[in-house]
Amino acid sequence: MKSHVWRPLYIVVGVVALVLLARTILVPEDFGIGERGYMYGWHRKGNEADWKAVKVKYKTMDFCKECHQDKYNDLRHSPHAAIQCENCHGPALGHPDDPPTLTIDRHRDLCIRCHARLPYNGSGRGAIRGINPETHHPEAECVLCHYPHNPKLEAKR
Amino acid sequence: MIDRRDFCKKALLIAGGMAIPLSALELFDPKRLQAEKSDPSPTRWAFLVDTYKCVGCGFCVKACKIENEIPYDANVTRTWVERYIVARDGKTYIDSPKGARDGFTSPKIDQGVEPPAEVRNEDIEKAFFVPKLCNQCDNPPCVQVCPVGATYQTPDGVVLVDRSWCIGCGYCIMGCPYGVRFFHPVYHVAEKCNFCYHRISKGMKSACVDACPFGARRIGNLKDPNDPVTRVIMTERVGVLKEEYGTKPQVFYVGLSREVK
Incomplete structure (x- = not known):
């Protein structure tokens, strides 16, 4: 060729x-x-x-209770028992070795996630005691009056 | 001239070929999976969502975004919660502001238009919340369309994305009938829920499951007949989303309604 x-x-x-x-x-x-x-x-x-190998950030209540037994005991016997510490306080991350990584959020936005009243019958939301966040002391943080670790002990603050 | 041996061979081949589409139409059956002996993996992850228990607090979405490093203020999320409000006049309102990252705190329905719609309490026929996440389909369309092999199914049934291998073509994002995939704003590759693979492979639960105070989200192993989640899936009335697509989802819902898509 x-x-x-x-x-x-x-x-x-x-x-x-x-x-x-x-x-x-x-x-x-x-x-x-x-x-x-x-x-x-x-x-x-x-x-x-x-x-x-992704880093675990949320370490669950079992991790928190090792040091904060007092708060854990308060929470355990309250209507808030099922709420993880980290839902409000943020993920444990480097805590306790690196304290600034743990943020403490006292904003009322956290509380009204559940306690803004929505009377929905097809959901557990309808059964939760709630307020209207626009009229119920809109200027104040909820934790001024209510103790979040055990909301039943209203006199605690 | 065709001889008997050839005829038998070809007849069997054609019959076999015709049987394949029939088996492809079979719906996802957790019982079959449990009995499958050829599958060497001891685990097969399944998710159970109870929509009666969900109150729309959005703690799951917050935990998911932080745990999986999805930029907190970017309007993308691996899991989200939808609110369904069916009014007496028959209209259905669906919203999920910011994927419900901050929960549902107002009766105003935020569908991105001004002014927001609002249904008076006495006009609500039914209202509920539906958490959504990747269904980790047994027959995942997103994996089939990937041209480079960047997304795949692990032996325990979770669909993962290889960030170093994804070319960002977006086929999988279009291919998912549930809309759970999106582009990661930082890595610019396809991103999706993976049941928190780093947690479940360490014996922990997914971040959203841990964060849910109401037990609306649960994760379990379909291969273990004594697993409480598996028992609910086997013995109670559960449904899946978009069953007609044939994707065989492994996220099961209690209390689905026809309005939920």
């Missing part, structure tokens, strides 16, 4: 070789078909570990 047939063929072979070379360099070694098969499991295996 004449050279004008071979010359473009060399180029094609060269391009294919280049693509294959680039693939071996760029595609990670653990990339392949996972346990869920080709359709759903085609991925880089190492990414599963990447996601597992």
Whole structure:
């Protein structure tokens, strides 16, 4: 065959070789078909570990009660028992080693998440004691009068 | 000329080929999953949402955004809560301001238009809240459309996104019938709920489950017949969202209503 047939063929072979070379360099070694098969499991295996390594920020009440037993006991016997400390105080993050990472939020916006009265019958919201935040002392923080760790002890403050 | 051996082979092949679409139409069956012996994974995560218990406080959304480092003021979130108000005149109002990050604190319905709609208490026929999150479908359309293999299903049934591999084409965001995917404002790649994979793989619960004071959100292992969540899914009346899409969601709802989409 004449050279004008071979010359473009060399180029094609060269391009294919280049693509294959680039693939071996760029595609990670653990990339392949996972346990869920080709359709759903085609991925880089190492990414599963990447996601597992994300830092836990919310450490739950079990972590808080190790030091703050008094507050935990107050809370445990109150109607607020099911509310996690971190819902209001923010995630423990680096606390207690790094105190500034724990924020304390006393804003009434936290309380009215549940206690703004919405009389919805299809939801537990209708059964929660609530106020109208626009008329119920709009200028004050709720914690001035109500003790959030046990709202039943209203005389505590 | 076709001989007998060839005829038998081809007939079997055609019959097999015709059976595939039939099996693809089968709905997600938690019982079948539990019995599946070939699957080596000891866990299969499932989520249970009780819409009767949800009060729309939004603590789940707040916890999710902080736990998973979604910029707090960006209007994107991995999970959100919707409020449904069905009025006596038959109109349905649905809203979810900021994904309910700050909860529902006002009877005004914030649908992004001024003035906000408001239904008088005596005109409400029914009203309730529905938390939404990724359904971690057993048959995930978002994974099928990914052209580069950046999103995938783990052996325990959670759909993850590989941030270093995603090219940001957005096919998966369009492909999800539930609208749970979005672009991460910082990493500029597809982002979605992964049941807090870093927590559940350490034996903890998802951040939203821990944050919920009312037990409206629960997570469990479908492979464990004694798991309380699995028992509810097996024995009580639960529904899934958009069953007709054939995605086989693994988030089950108690108290769904026909208004919920």
